[in-house]
Amino acid sequence: xxxxxxxxxxxxxxxxxxxxxxxxxxxxxxxxxxxxxxxxxxxxxxxxxxxxxxxxxxxxxxxxxxxxxxxxxxxxxxxxxxxxxxxxxxxxxxxxxxxxxxxxxxxxxxxxxxxxxxxxxxxxxxxxxxxxxxxxxxxxxxxxxxxxxxxxxxxxxxxxxxxxxxxxxxxxxxxxxxxxxxxxxxxxxxxxxxxxxxxxxxxxxxxxxxxxxxxxxxxxxxxxxxxxxxxxxxxxxxxxxxxxxxxxxxxxxxxxxxxxxxxxxxxxxxxxxxxxxxxxxxxxxxxxxxxxxxxxxxxxxxxxxxxxxxxxxxxxxxxxxxxxxxxxxxxxxxxxx
Amino acid sequence: xxxxxxxxxxxxxxxxxxxxxxxxxxxxxxxxxxxxxxxxxxxxxxxxxxxxxxxxxxxxxxxxxxxxxxxxxxxxxxxxxxxxxxxxxxxxxxxxxxxxxxxxxxxxxxxxxxxxxxxxxxxxxxxxxxxxxxxxxxxxxxxxxxxxxxxxxxxxxxxxxxxxxxxxxxxxxxxxxxxxxxxxxxxxxxxxxxxxxxxxxxxxxxxxxxxxxxxxxxxxxxxxxxxxxxxxxxxxxxxxxxxxxxxxxxxxxxxxxxxxxxxxxxxxxxxxxxxxxxxxxxxxxxxxxxxxxxxxxxxxxxxxxxxxxxxxxxxxxxxxxxxxxxxxxxxxxxxxx
Numbered sequence: 210x211x212x213x214x215x216x217x218x219x220x221x222x223x224x225x226x227x228x229x230x231x232x233x234x235x236x237x238x239x240x241x242x243x244x245x246x247x248x249x250x251x252x253x254x255x256x257x258x259x260x261x262x263x264x265x266x267x268x269x270x271x272x273x274x275x276x277x278x279x280x281x282x283x284x285x286x287x288x289x290x291x292x293x294x295x296x297x298x299x300x301x302x303x304x305x306x307x308x309x310x311x312x313x314x315x316x317x318x319x320x321x322x323x324x325x326x327x328x329x330x331x332x333x334x335x336x337x338x339x340x341x342x343x344x345x346x347x348x349x350x351x352x353x354x355x356x357x358x359x360x361x362x363x364x365x366x367x368x369x370x371x372x373x374x375x376x377x378x379x380x381x382x383x384x385x386x387x388x389x390x391x392x393x394x395x396x397x398x399x400x401x402x403x404x405x406x407x408x409x410x411x412x413x414x415x416x417x418x419x420x421x422x423x424x425x426x427x428x429x430x431x432x433x434x435x436x437x438x439x440x441x442x443x444x445x446x447x448x449x450x451x452x453x454x455x456x457x458x459x460x461x462x463x464x465x466x467x468x469x470x471x472x473x474x475x476x477x478x479x480x481x482x483x484x485x486x487x488x489x490x491x492x493x494x495x496x497x498x499x500x501x502x503x504x505x506x507x508x509x510x511x512x513x514x515x516x517x518x519x520x521x522x523x524x525x526x527x528x529x530x531x532x533x534x535x536x537x538x539x540x541x542x543x544x545x546x
Numbered sequence: 547x548x549x550x551x552x553x554x555x556x557x558x559x560x561x562x563x564x565x566x567x568x569x570x571x572x573x574x575x576x577x578x579x580x581x582x583x584x585x586x587x588x589x590x591x592x593x594x595x596x597x598x599x600x601x602x603x604x605x606x607x608x609x610x611x612x613x614x615x616x617x618x619x620x621x622x623x624x625x626x627x628x629x630x631x632x633x634x635x636x637x638x639x640x641x642x643x644x645x646x647x648x649x650x651x652x653x654x655x656x657x658x659x660x661x662x663x664x665x666x667x668x669x670x671x672x673x674x675x676x677x678x679x680x681x682x683x684x685x686x687x688x689x690x691x692x693x694x695x696x697x698x699x700x701x702x703x704x705x706x707x708x709x710x711x712x713x714x715x716x717x718x719x720x721x722x723x724x725x726x727x728x729x730x731x732x733x734x735x736x737x738x739x740x741x742x743x744x745x746x747x748x749x750x751x752x753x754x755x756x757x758x759x760x761x762x763x764x765x766x767x768x769x770x771x772x773x774x775x776x777x778x779x780x781x782x783x784x785x786x787x788x789x790x791x792x793x794x795x796x797x798x799x800x801x802x803x804x805x806x807x808x809x810x811x812x813x814x815x816x817x818x819x820x821x822x823x824x825x826x827x828x829x830x831x832x833x834x835x836x837x838x839x840x841x842x843x844x845x846x847x848x849x850x851x852x853x854x855x856x857x858x859x860x861x862x863x864x865x866x867x868x869x870x871x872x873x874x875x876x877x878x879x880x881x882x883x
Binding site for chain 1: 549550553556600633635636637641643645646654655656669670674677737739859861866868871873
């Protein structure tokens, strides 16, 4: 049984090993600083399909297949997939797994979905209900733009606070095994709404949720930021990153240079015109699999805190004048040699 | 630790007690045969709010509060809420829980969400990560109609195979305690796509998924339908109910009169003009809380198999010519005196 360290944090009795992972990206991600970490980069935004929605589905399935291949596991060996995405009714992840024959748990955590899937997956493993499973999510710039904002053909101008939805996916396989990387703890996020209603400033809307979850994590574990070699938030972007630093500074806590944000890391802000940085389920999912896990496997970091953030709004809720609630789920990833 | 009976089925080592539950419905549900089981029925489809989306949010929160009240639990005593709904980006359940301060796991299982939430919640309890938690979902006829089909003002004709989205919600609290009802086993569903592309015939699209999950359940537990006092599917409606019976009959299995469908039970088909019956996350969630659990508590049934079904499509996927994948998660509920 997992050991509860507090209301939000649990330490796993059987921390699952990370058996394999894969990252897929699009053209823009292939022009960014993390390009060498991706397992597959597609120059074609359609991934060979007839629509962007089908492209997103194809991308997710390709990512899943790559992760299985790297882990040496056939889909038939998996007991569960935990997956979600940003599309209405989470269709890209559902259609991606449609033919897999694997028990499926559909999630919606907006851009926090990768951490949610890994956290629930680790608990399924710890409970004994699943021995080998996959956490899978992704996003696509073109499907997100037309669903959340404007038709791409419209060519709408973007505010400096806005973020660029990553065309990318990440898949991580969890299970029993001798892998040196393990998911050892998780901190479940609460919904936090700081009253931000600007749907072009997601970093500002989500930073208070990251502050809430990371504060709970530090309080319930008795640790400080210095106990981690690196701390990553999901996709706060450059502005959200600074807001989170400010929130902790006011609380007397210095996050320091170990604190980075996946939305900042994935693009070259000076060269790529991405506003405040990357966003989308595929942002932290692909950065996790293209950069963080490979670096941990190489021994760069021993203990990492991975905190994915999501904005739980819809175009309809924004049109009806609602503010934007955020959520953040955090995981501790450790290398044990 | 849970005991795995097979790839899809687990028996819980620590089966959580059902500490309390509540069902909320709208005007039409209040005119149906289960009306006396609802804790709250609203004549006003707006539930006092300015939009139907806000009404759905209000309804979910009211349902959550009623369940907490009946269980004698304050929200602060809960370690987790597992919740989802049908609206784009699951906003009604997220906004309903926005101010609760409870760790939140967002799910998307379409109309299977109640079983998904209870199954994952039971595993969180079994893993020790959460001691007291809530499974919550619902749907609203008016939000679903305009999101999935047509503006209500359009007054579109409905096919005989179509189902009526239930305005309703259900909430169940799980945890340690002396309650006589327990969630003892679960069977995780796989995505099954039988090629049905008619979005006005959800029962036909989802019945193969129910057949797949229930077949796995019987095979992995070594049981037959006769080992249950009652078997409920989520919202197959009258046609889906008969299709599922046919599928089992061809496999040499008689489900018998113990097999019922929540979408059939909730309305009076002869009097209420609901096509093939009820549907929506709120269908099986409210039937569970208004009818099934109260009847179990009264001793009518000792062991029930509850199998909620969902269709994992969106209007966009239908417009792009995709068929409709279904999923079904099943739970065993037992009364232990």
